[in-house]
Amino acid sequence: MADSDEKKPAKTKAPKAKTEDVEAAVSAAPPESTSAAPANAEAPAAPAKPAKKPAKAKKEEAAAAPAPEPPKENLSLDPNDVEKPKIIKAKGSKNVHTGIAHVLSTFNNTIVTITDLKGNVIGWSSAGKVGFKGSRKSTAYAAQMVAQDASRQAMGHGLKEVEVLVRGPGAGRESAVRALQAIGLDLTVIRDVTPVPHNGCRPPKQRRV
Incomplete structure:
Protein backbone atom coordinates (compact mmCIF):
# COMPACT_ATOMS: atom_id res chain seq x y z
CA MET A 1 0.00 0.00 0.00
CA ALA A 2 2.86 2.29 0.76
CA ASP A 3 4.16 1.89 -2.80
CA SER A 4 0.79 2.74 -4.32
CA ASP A 5 0.49 5.87 -2.16
CA GLU A 6 3.88 7.11 -3.32
CA LYS A 7 3.04 6.60 -7.04
CA LYS A 8 -0.28 8.49 -6.96
CA PRO A 9 1.16 11.93 -6.02
CA ALA A 10 3.84 11.47 -8.74
CA LYS A 11 1.12 11.06 -11.39
CA THR A 12 -0.74 14.18 -10.27
CA LYS A 13 2.43 16.38 -10.17
CA ALA A 14 3.41 15.74 -13.81
CA PRO A 15 0.49 17.64 -15.47
CA LYS A 16 1.05 20.60 -13.11
CA ALA A 17 4.62 20.92 -14.34
CA LYS A 18 3.43 20.94 -17.97
CA THR A 19 0.92 23.72 -17.34
CA GLU A 20 3.58 25.80 -15.60
CA ASP A 21 5.89 25.46 -18.65
CA VAL A 22 3.11 26.54 -21.02
CA GLU A 23 2.29 29.58 -18.86
CA ALA A 24 5.95 30.58 -18.76
CA ALA A 25 6.24 30.31 -22.55
CA VAL A 26 3.13 32.42 -23.04
CA SER A 27 4.37 35.11 -20.65
CA ALA A 28 7.79 35.18 -22.40
CA ALA A 29 6.24 35.61 -25.88
CA PRO A 30 6.23 39.27 -27.09
CA PRO A 31 2.85 40.98 -26.98
CA GLU A 32 1.03 41.28 -30.28
CA SER A 33 1.37 44.66 -31.93
CA THR A 34 -1.71 46.76 -31.49
CA SER A 35 -1.11 48.48 -34.79
CA ALA A 36 -2.07 45.38 -36.81
CA ALA A 37 -5.47 45.80 -38.39
CA PRO A 38 -8.15 43.33 -37.41
CA ALA A 39 -8.96 40.58 -39.86
CA ASN A 40 -12.47 41.84 -40.45
CA ALA A 41 -11.41 45.49 -41.00
CA GLU A 42 -12.33 46.91 -44.42
CA ALA A 43 -9.48 47.92 -46.80
CA PRO A 44 -9.23 51.65 -47.70
CA ALA A 45 -11.34 52.47 -50.72
CA ALA A 46 -9.40 53.05 -53.97
CA PRO A 47 -9.80 56.48 -55.62
CA ALA A 48 -12.70 56.49 -58.04
CA LYS A 49 -11.71 56.60 -61.72
CA PRO A 50 -13.26 59.38 -63.82
CA ALA A 51 -16.13 58.12 -65.86
CA LYS A 52 -15.31 57.73 -69.55
CA LYS A 53 -17.32 59.86 -71.90
CA PRO A 54 -19.22 57.94 -74.55
CA ALA A 55 -18.07 58.19 -78.14
CA LYS A 56 -21.19 60.13 -79.15
CA ALA A 57 -20.49 62.84 -76.57
CA LYS A 58 -16.92 63.25 -77.86
CA LYS A 59 -18.18 63.59 -81.44
CA GLU A 60 -20.76 66.19 -80.36
CA GLU A 61 -18.09 68.22 -78.53
CA ALA A 62 -15.80 68.08 -81.58
CA ALA A 63 -18.65 69.23 -83.82
CA ALA A 64 -19.58 72.05 -81.43
CA ALA A 65 -15.99 73.35 -81.23
CA PRO A 66 -15.45 76.31 -83.58
CA ALA A 67 -13.37 75.47 -86.64
CA PRO A 68 -10.13 77.46 -87.08
CA GLU A 69 -10.53 80.37 -89.43
CA PRO A 70 -8.64 79.98 -92.73
CA PRO A 71 -5.93 82.55 -93.39
CA LYS A 72 -7.23 85.63 -95.13
CA GLU A 73 -5.99 86.07 -98.65
CA ASN A 74 -4.29 89.41 -99.13
CA LEU A 75 -4.76 90.31 -102.78
CA SER A 76 -3.19 93.74 -102.49
CA LEU A 77 -0.44 94.17 -105.07
CA ASP A 78 0.56 97.68 -104.05
CA PRO A 79 4.38 97.85 -103.76
CA ASN A 80 3.96 99.50 -100.35
CA ASP A 81 1.81 96.62 -99.05
CA VAL A 82 3.89 93.74 -100.40
CA GLU A 83 6.64 92.70 -98.00
CA LYS A 84 10.09 93.08 -99.49
CA PRO A 85 11.89 89.73 -99.48
CA LYS A 86 15.08 89.15 -97.59
CA ILE A 87 17.45 88.41 -100.46
CA ILE A 88 20.13 85.87 -99.56
CA LYS A 89 22.91 85.34 -102.05
CA ALA A 90 22.50 81.85 -103.49
CA LYS A 91 25.30 79.30 -103.47
CA GLY A 92 27.15 79.45 -106.76
CA SER A 93 25.35 82.65 -107.73
CA LYS A 118 20.43 81.76 -122.53
CA ALA A 127 1.28 76.65 -106.49
CA GLY A 128 1.90 73.18 -105.08
CA LYS A 129 5.45 74.07 -104.06
CA VAL A 130 4.23 77.14 -102.16
CA GLY A 131 1.73 74.98 -100.22
CA PHE A 132 -1.62 75.23 -102.01
CA LYS A 133 -3.72 72.15 -102.70
CA GLY A 134 -6.74 71.29 -104.80
CA SER A 135 -8.85 74.09 -106.22
CA ARG A 136 -6.85 76.74 -104.34
CA LYS A 137 -3.94 76.26 -106.74
CA SER A 138 -5.84 78.02 -109.53
CA THR A 139 -6.58 81.21 -107.54
CA ALA A 140 -5.06 84.63 -108.15
CA TYR A 141 -3.62 84.70 -104.62
CA ALA A 142 -1.72 81.48 -105.31
CA ALA A 143 -0.28 83.03 -108.48
CA GLN A 144 0.90 86.04 -106.47
CA ALA A 150 10.32 82.46 -107.90
CA SER A 151 11.56 86.06 -108.00
CA ARG A 152 13.07 85.70 -104.53
CA GLN A 153 15.20 82.82 -105.79
CA ALA A 154 16.23 84.69 -108.94
CA MET A 155 17.10 87.86 -107.03
CA GLY A 156 19.53 85.76 -105.01
CA HIS A 157 21.54 85.51 -108.25
CA GLY A 158 21.50 89.29 -108.71
CA LEU A 159 18.46 89.58 -111.02
CA LYS A 160 17.11 93.13 -111.48
CA GLU A 161 15.39 93.29 -114.90
CA VAL A 162 13.09 90.70 -116.47
CA GLU A 163 11.21 90.19 -119.69
CA VAL A 164 7.84 88.59 -118.95
CA LEU A 165 6.34 85.95 -121.26
CA VAL A 166 2.78 85.00 -120.31
CA ARG A 167 1.20 81.79 -121.59
CA GLY A 168 -2.22 80.31 -120.88
CA PRO A 169 -5.76 81.56 -120.09
CA GLY A 170 -5.68 81.04 -116.31
CA ALA A 171 -6.90 83.43 -113.62
CA GLY A 172 -3.43 84.03 -112.18
CA ARG A 173 -1.68 85.54 -115.18
CA GLU A 174 -2.27 89.19 -114.24
CA SER A 175 -1.64 88.61 -110.54
CA ALA A 176 1.71 86.98 -111.27
CA VAL A 177 2.85 89.88 -113.46
CA ARG A 178 1.83 92.46 -110.86
CA ALA A 179 3.59 90.52 -108.12
CA LEU A 180 6.83 90.48 -110.11
CA GLN A 181 6.64 94.25 -110.41
CA ALA A 182 5.63 94.81 -106.78
CA ILE A 183 8.52 92.79 -105.39
CA GLY A 184 11.07 95.15 -106.94
CA LEU A 185 11.93 93.81 -110.41
CA ASP A 186 11.97 96.09 -113.46
CA LEU A 187 9.71 94.71 -116.21
CA THR A 188 11.10 95.69 -119.59
CA VAL A 189 8.66 93.79 -121.84
CA ILE A 190 5.39 91.88 -121.27
CA ARG A 191 4.41 89.50 -124.06
CA ASP A 192 1.50 87.11 -124.47
CA VAL A 193 2.84 83.94 -126.10
CA THR A 194 -0.28 81.80 -125.71
CA PRO A 195 -0.30 79.33 -128.63
CA VAL A 196 -3.28 79.76 -130.97
CA PRO A 197 -4.26 76.77 -133.16
CA HIS A 198 -5.02 77.30 -136.85
CA ASN A 199 -7.84 74.74 -136.81
CA GLY A 200 -5.70 72.12 -135.15
CA CYS A 201 -6.89 69.59 -132.56
CA ARG A 202 -10.53 69.45 -131.56
CA PRO A 203 -11.03 71.27 -128.22
CA PRO A 204 -12.57 69.45 -125.25
CA LYS A 205 -16.33 69.45 -124.88
CA GLN A 206 -18.04 72.06 -122.71
CA ARG A 207 -18.58 71.22 -119.06
CA ARG A 208 -22.12 70.66 -117.80
CA VAL A 209 -22.23 72.62 -114.59
Whole structure:
Protein backbone atom coordinates (compact mmCIF):
# COMPACT_ATOMS: atom_id res chain seq x y z
CA MET A 1 0.00 0.00 0.00
CA ALA A 2 2.86 2.29 0.76
CA ASP A 3 4.16 1.89 -2.80
CA SER A 4 0.79 2.74 -4.32
CA ASP A 5 0.49 5.87 -2.16
CA GLU A 6 3.88 7.11 -3.32
CA LYS A 7 3.04 6.60 -7.04
CA LYS A 8 -0.28 8.49 -6.96
CA PRO A 9 1.16 11.93 -6.02
CA ALA A 10 3.84 11.47 -8.74
CA LYS A 11 1.12 11.06 -11.39
CA THR A 12 -0.74 14.18 -10.27
CA LYS A 13 2.43 16.38 -10.17
CA ALA A 14 3.41 15.74 -13.81
CA PRO A 15 0.49 17.64 -15.47
CA LYS A 16 1.05 20.60 -13.11
CA ALA A 17 4.62 20.92 -14.34
CA LYS A 18 3.43 20.94 -17.97
CA THR A 19 0.92 23.72 -17.34
CA GLU A 20 3.58 25.80 -15.60
CA ASP A 21 5.89 25.46 -18.65
CA VAL A 22 3.11 26.54 -21.02
CA GLU A 23 2.29 29.58 -18.86
CA ALA A 24 5.95 30.58 -18.76
CA ALA A 25 6.24 30.31 -22.55
CA VAL A 26 3.13 32.42 -23.04
CA SER A 27 4.37 35.11 -20.65
CA ALA A 28 7.79 35.18 -22.40
CA ALA A 29 6.24 35.61 -25.88
CA PRO A 30 6.23 39.27 -27.09
CA PRO A 31 2.85 40.98 -26.98
CA GLU A 32 1.03 41.28 -30.28
CA SER A 33 1.37 44.66 -31.93
CA THR A 34 -1.71 46.76 -31.49
CA SER A 35 -1.11 48.48 -34.79
CA ALA A 36 -2.07 45.38 -36.81
CA ALA A 37 -5.47 45.80 -38.39
CA PRO A 38 -8.15 43.33 -37.41
CA ALA A 39 -8.96 40.58 -39.86
CA ASN A 40 -12.47 41.84 -40.45
CA ALA A 41 -11.41 45.49 -41.00
CA GLU A 42 -12.33 46.91 -44.42
CA ALA A 43 -9.48 47.92 -46.80
CA PRO A 44 -9.23 51.65 -47.70
CA ALA A 45 -11.34 52.47 -50.72
CA ALA A 46 -9.40 53.05 -53.97
CA PRO A 47 -9.80 56.48 -55.62
CA ALA A 48 -12.70 56.49 -58.04
CA LYS A 49 -11.71 56.60 -61.72
CA PRO A 50 -13.26 59.38 -63.82
CA ALA A 51 -16.13 58.12 -65.86
CA LYS A 52 -15.31 57.73 -69.55
CA LYS A 53 -17.32 59.86 -71.90
CA PRO A 54 -19.22 57.94 -74.55
CA ALA A 55 -18.07 58.19 -78.14
CA LYS A 56 -21.19 60.13 -79.15
CA ALA A 57 -20.49 62.84 -76.57
CA LYS A 58 -16.92 63.25 -77.86
CA LYS A 59 -18.18 63.59 -81.44
CA GLU A 60 -20.76 66.19 -80.36
CA GLU A 61 -18.09 68.22 -78.53
CA ALA A 62 -15.80 68.08 -81.58
CA ALA A 63 -18.65 69.23 -83.82
CA ALA A 64 -19.58 72.05 -81.43
CA ALA A 65 -15.99 73.35 -81.23
CA PRO A 66 -15.45 76.31 -83.58
CA ALA A 67 -13.37 75.47 -86.64
CA PRO A 68 -10.13 77.46 -87.08
CA GLU A 69 -10.53 80.37 -89.43
CA PRO A 70 -8.64 79.98 -92.73
CA PRO A 71 -5.93 82.55 -93.39
CA LYS A 72 -7.23 85.63 -95.13
CA GLU A 73 -5.99 86.07 -98.65
CA ASN A 74 -4.29 89.41 -99.13
CA LEU A 75 -4.76 90.31 -102.78
CA SER A 76 -3.19 93.74 -102.49
CA LEU A 77 -0.44 94.17 -105.07
CA ASP A 78 0.56 97.68 -104.05
CA PRO A 79 4.38 97.85 -103.76
CA ASN A 80 3.96 99.50 -100.35
CA ASP A 81 1.81 96.62 -99.05
CA VAL A 82 3.89 93.74 -100.40
CA GLU A 83 6.64 92.70 -98.00
CA LYS A 84 10.09 93.08 -99.49
CA PRO A 85 11.89 89.73 -99.48
CA LYS A 86 15.08 89.15 -97.59
CA ILE A 87 17.45 88.41 -100.46
CA ILE A 88 20.13 85.87 -99.56
CA LYS A 89 22.91 85.34 -102.05
CA ALA A 90 22.50 81.85 -103.49
CA LYS A 91 25.30 79.30 -103.47
CA GLY A 92 27.15 79.45 -106.76
CA SER A 93 25.35 82.65 -107.73
CA LYS A 94 25.65 83.49 -111.41
CA ASN A 95 25.41 87.32 -111.15
CA VAL A 96 22.58 87.51 -113.69
CA HIS A 97 21.19 91.05 -113.91
CA THR A 98 18.75 90.50 -116.79
CA GLY A 99 16.49 87.49 -117.30
CA ILE A 100 13.22 86.15 -118.66
CA ALA A 101 10.17 85.27 -116.53
CA HIS A 102 8.00 82.54 -118.06
CA VAL A 103 4.49 82.61 -116.54
CA LEU A 104 2.36 79.54 -117.32
CA SER A 105 -1.19 80.08 -116.08
CA THR A 106 -3.70 77.28 -116.66
CA PHE A 107 -7.17 76.65 -115.29
CA ASN A 108 -5.73 74.40 -112.57
CA ASN A 109 -2.29 75.77 -111.68
CA THR A 110 0.25 78.58 -112.08
CA ILE A 111 3.95 77.96 -112.72
CA VAL A 112 6.59 80.70 -112.88
CA THR A 113 10.08 79.96 -114.21
CA ILE A 114 12.81 82.61 -114.37
CA THR A 115 15.83 82.02 -116.61
CA ASP A 116 18.80 83.98 -117.86
CA LEU A 117 18.99 85.14 -121.48
CA LYS A 118 20.43 81.76 -122.53
CA GLY A 119 17.60 79.75 -120.96
CA ASN A 120 19.38 78.51 -117.81
CA VAL A 121 16.93 78.34 -114.89
CA ILE A 122 17.80 80.54 -111.90
CA GLY A 123 14.47 80.32 -110.05
CA TRP A 124 11.11 78.59 -110.32
CA SER A 125 7.98 77.96 -108.28
CA SER A 126 4.46 76.56 -108.54
CA ALA A 127 1.28 76.65 -106.49
CA GLY A 128 1.90 73.18 -105.08
CA LYS A 129 5.45 74.07 -104.06
CA VAL A 130 4.23 77.14 -102.16
CA GLY A 131 1.73 74.98 -100.22
CA PHE A 132 -1.62 75.23 -102.01
CA LYS A 133 -3.72 72.15 -102.70
CA GLY A 134 -6.74 71.29 -104.80
CA SER A 135 -8.85 74.09 -106.22
CA ARG A 136 -6.85 76.74 -104.34
CA LYS A 137 -3.94 76.26 -106.74
CA SER A 138 -5.84 78.02 -109.53
CA THR A 139 -6.58 81.21 -107.54
CA ALA A 140 -5.06 84.63 -108.15
CA TYR A 141 -3.62 84.70 -104.62
CA ALA A 142 -1.72 81.48 -105.31
CA ALA A 143 -0.28 83.03 -108.48
CA GLN A 144 0.90 86.04 -106.47
CA MET A 145 2.71 83.83 -103.94
CA VAL A 146 4.25 81.76 -106.74
CA ALA A 147 5.66 84.83 -108.49
CA GLN A 148 7.12 86.16 -105.24
CA ASP A 149 8.79 82.84 -104.44
CA ALA A 150 10.32 82.46 -107.90
CA SER A 151 11.56 86.06 -108.00
CA ARG A 152 13.07 85.70 -104.53
CA GLN A 153 15.20 82.82 -105.79
CA ALA A 154 16.23 84.69 -108.94
CA MET A 155 17.10 87.86 -107.03
CA GLY A 156 19.53 85.76 -105.01
CA HIS A 157 21.54 85.51 -108.25
CA GLY A 158 21.50 89.29 -108.71
CA LEU A 159 18.46 89.58 -111.02
CA LYS A 160 17.11 93.13 -111.48
CA GLU A 161 15.39 93.29 -114.90
CA VAL A 162 13.09 90.70 -116.47
CA GLU A 163 11.21 90.19 -119.69
CA VAL A 164 7.84 88.59 -118.95
CA LEU A 165 6.34 85.95 -121.26
CA VAL A 166 2.78 85.00 -120.31
CA ARG A 167 1.20 81.79 -121.59
CA GLY A 168 -2.22 80.31 -120.88
CA PRO A 169 -5.76 81.56 -120.09
CA GLY A 170 -5.68 81.04 -116.31
CA ALA A 171 -6.90 83.43 -113.62
CA GLY A 172 -3.43 84.03 -112.18
CA ARG A 173 -1.68 85.54 -115.18
CA GLU A 174 -2.27 89.19 -114.24
CA SER A 175 -1.64 88.61 -110.54
CA ALA A 176 1.71 86.98 -111.27
CA VAL A 177 2.85 89.88 -113.46
CA ARG A 178 1.83 92.46 -110.86
CA ALA A 179 3.59 90.52 -108.12
CA LEU A 180 6.83 90.48 -110.11
CA GLN A 181 6.64 94.25 -110.41
CA ALA A 182 5.63 94.81 -106.78
CA ILE A 183 8.52 92.79 -105.39
CA GLY A 184 11.07 95.15 -106.94
CA LEU A 185 11.93 93.81 -110.41
CA ASP A 186 11.97 96.09 -113.46
CA LEU A 187 9.71 94.71 -116.21
CA THR A 188 11.10 95.69 -119.59
CA VAL A 189 8.66 93.79 -121.84
CA ILE A 190 5.39 91.88 -121.27
CA ARG A 191 4.41 89.50 -124.06
CA ASP A 192 1.50 87.11 -124.47
CA VAL A 193 2.84 83.94 -126.10
CA THR A 194 -0.28 81.80 -125.71
CA PRO A 195 -0.30 79.33 -128.63
CA VAL A 196 -3.28 79.76 -130.97
CA PRO A 197 -4.26 76.77 -133.16
CA HIS A 198 -5.02 77.30 -136.85
CA ASN A 199 -7.84 74.74 -136.81
CA GLY A 200 -5.70 72.12 -135.15
CA CYS A 201 -6.89 69.59 -132.56
CA ARG A 202 -10.53 69.45 -131.56
CA PRO A 203 -11.03 71.27 -128.22
CA PRO A 204 -12.57 69.45 -125.25
CA LYS A 205 -16.33 69.45 -124.88
CA GLN A 206 -18.04 72.06 -122.71
CA ARG A 207 -18.58 71.22 -119.06
CA ARG A 208 -22.12 70.66 -117.80
CA VAL A 209 -22.23 72.62 -114.59
